[in-house]
Amino acid sequence: MLLVVSVYVSVVAFIGYTVQPMVDFRPFPVGTDLGGLLAEEDEAVAEFEFVYEKDGVRHAYDIGSLPDSTWTFVERRVVAGKVDNRPELVVTDHDEDVSAYVVEPEGGTLLVVIPEYDRADVSFTYLVNELADRVKNSGGSVVAIIGAGGRQAAEWTDLSMADYPVYSADPTQLKVLVRGAISLVWLRDGVIQWKRTAASIDADYVEASEADDTVLDSLALEGGARLWQITLVVLAVLAVLFMLDRSGRLLKWRRQLRRQV
Secondary structure (H helix, E strand, O other), rough: OOOHHHHHHHHHHHHHOOOOOOOOOOOOOOEEEEEHHHHHOOOOOOOOEEEEEEEEEHEEEEEOOOOOOOOOEEEEEEEEEOOOOOOOOOOEEEOEEOOOHOOOOOOOOEEEEEEEHHHHHHHHHHHHHHHHHHHHHHOOOEEEOOOEEEHHHHHHHHHHHHOOOOEEEEEEHHHHHHOOOOOEEEEEEEEEEEEHHHHHHOOHHHOOOOOOOOHHHOOOOOOOHHHHHHHHHHHHHHHHHHHHHOOOOOHHHHHHHHOOO
């Protein structure tokens, strides 16, 4: 039984590492309106007051007039504005914030995401460019976002022969968006449809498909459904092993194997 559980955990971890996590708990899961998030203007910065207590007396202070250490902190209150809890993803072009223009509000958008430029394998550029051509031929847009500065963005443009814009972003923010050395994010009308590593996509399948962006839609993965199927299979195997163990047959098989050895 321990072996079955170990195999189950290994399979789930392998798929999560090589493709994408089957259940995405990150801030940008499938179904997120990424275009809307990036286009939103920042909320007014929240103003807080800090409540402290001493000798049973409570008093509210602003950030510039906090009391000494003889007072005990009680709570923090919002007195103006709103706390912006949206996940942050800032995309820049030579230090200019272009986040609001990365994702098209209508139609398809393919994001080529490279969190760590030094790990990017240039051999995947053929696949990326093939998919990019399908998207652009269908009226969509393609954007690459690299977790590096402008020099690396220009270098990637030359190496990959990219005829689409290449922008920069913080590597940590890109790792929150998607995993993989080179990964792809497919959006329809600004909404994330799927996320995959370039290594998990069959280039022959893409090349043999129709010359439009319908192949992008066919690459979607039902991670939650797949995880549920794998879990059911494992539970069934565990149930069979448990019944065999309770009936004594598994023990007999073990003894027979030991005798043969």
